[in-house]
Amino acid sequence: MGLTLNHYLVLGAVLFSIGLYGALAKRNAVAVLMGIEIMLNAVNITLVAFSFYDQVSQYKTYLTGQIFAIFIITVAAAEAAVALAMIIAIYRKRSTVDVGEIDIMKW
Amino acid sequence: MDLATIIFWIIAVILVGSALLVVGMRNIVHSALALVVVFAMASGIYLLLNAEFIAIVQILIYAGAVTILILFALMLTRTSNIQLNSNPNNKQWWVAVIISTLVGAGIVYAATVSTHAVANDGNAAGQLPAGISNVVRIGQLLYSPTTYSYVLPFEIASLVLLVAIVGAIVIGRED
Numbered sequence: 001m002g003l004t005l006n007h008y009l010v011l012g013a014v015l016f017s018i019g020l021y022g023a024l025a026k027r028n029a030v031a032v033l034m035g036i037e038i039m040l041n042a043v044n045i046t047l048v049a050f051s052f053y054d055q056v057s058q059y060k061t062y063l064t065g066q067i068f069a070i071f072i073i074t075v076a077a078a079e080a081a082v083a084l085a086m087i088i089a090i091y092r093k094r095s096t097v098d099v100g101e102i103d104i105m106k107w
Numbered sequence: 108m109d110l111a112t113i114i115f116w117i118i119a120v121i122l123v124g125s126a127l128l129v130v131g132m133r134n135i136v137h138s139a140l141a142l143v144v145v146f147a148m149a150s151g152i153y154l155l156l157n158a159e160f161i162a163i164v165q166i167l168i169y170a171g172a173v174t175i176l177i178l179f180a181l182m183l184t185r186t187s188n189i190q191l192n193s194n195p196n197n198k199q200w201w202v203a204v205i206i207s208t209l210v211g212a213g214i215v216y217a218a219t220v221s222t223h224a225v226a227n228d229g230n231a232a233g234q235l236p237a238g239i240s241n242v243v244r245i246g247q248l249l250y251s252p253t254t255y256s257y258v259l260p261f262e263i264a265s266l267v268l269l270v271a272i273v274g275a276i277v278i279g280r281e282d
Contacts, residue, residue, distance in 0.1 A: 008152070011119050015122065016214065017210055018130055020210055025196045034139065035129075041146065048153055051156070051158070052157060084179070091184040
């Protein structure tokens with residue numbers, strides 16, 4: 001039995017839900033960011049797998065899924081830089097990175 | 108089982124195991140180190156899928172740059188050892204378990220057993236025409252202005268990076 005698209009889709013789904021748990025359950029804001037990075041990687045695996053198993057011969061040379069993955073990596077790097085700068089700025093003001101205690105935008 | 112399947116299962120087990128370590132470890136620096144393993148194994152998955160360029164970019168950007176950024180943020184936000192020993196999960200962690208299990212089960216159902224699942228079990232080896240490597244093809248798609256290409260999204264992505272750099276400096280600056 002060889003590898004099929006479903007192997008990669010299920011792997012991406014498992015990785016996505018692990019990252020979702022990390023993003024929802026963690027108290028440290030940096031750990032929440034790590035969960036988000038795992039989720040983005042799961043999506044990238046799914047997109048590259050779709051690109052590899054594309055059966056339309058005309059599209060095979062266009063590598064659409066891989067191009068999508070490159071743009072996701074770009075945006076994820078920008079997002080990580082801005083989010084970590086925000087975490088450091090919040091830490092400087094409040095001396096905590098606990099997302100439960102950062103409630104200055106709450107009513 | 109052929110070699111690719113065996114390699115896939117080895118990589119997948121290490122990938123899921125280290126992802127569980129990332130969300131499960133109490134010490135967050137250990138989580139960040141497990142995250143490096145997650146990124147490296149994802150790069151192995153990309154190599155299995157003939158995506159050499161993305162595999163290298165994954166190592167350079169994720170295992171290199173993003174991990175360093177995260178470790179720097181951990182270093183700069185280090186509180187006393189109270190936080191190190193306290194519970195890393197919030198009070199609603201069981202809700203997070205339920206939600207993430209439901210989302211994962213929903214995706215697996217939609218991708219494999221539902222009637223709208225992609226019926227696709229063909230072997231896709233030898234995608235590109237002979238003589239063109241994956242890196243060359245991605246370069247053509249990203250840069251060449253004549254054929255079917257992604258020049259405009261590429262330029263917009265560079266603008267996004269510029270805005271992110273300026274924004275990170277402005278937000279993180281001491282004033």
